[in-house]
Amino acid sequence: MKNRFEFTAVVLIGNGELTDDFTIDIAKMADRLTIQLEIAKKALRSIAESSAQDNEAAKTIAAEALKSIVE
Numbered sequence: 001m002k003n004r005f006e007f008t009a010v011v012l013i014g015n016g017e018l019t020d021d022f023t024i025d026i027a028k029m030a031d032r033l034t035i036q037l038e039i040a041k042k043a044l045r046s047i048a049e050s051s052a053q054d055n056e057a058a059k060t061i062a063a064e065a066l067k068s069i070v071e
Contacts, residue, residue, distance in 0.1 A: 041069050 047062035 037069060041066060044069065 044062045044066040048059055048066055
């Protein structure tokens with residue numbers, strides 16, 4: 001399964017008032033990012049748990065990345 005991670009930046013221009021459409025778009029972006037974060041956590045957990053003993057570096061990297069996501 002291939003997952004695409006989106007990096008999103010939001011810039012407020014104008015008088016600072018948020019429209020309903022803009023608020024809905026922000027909520028949708030937050031939902032997508034939350035889902036992607038959950039996918040990343042599952043992938044990293046799987047890598048950390050299933051890495052072969054001779055590939056300790058991959059296991060360590062996955063465990064550290066998972067730890068930083070969970071925090």
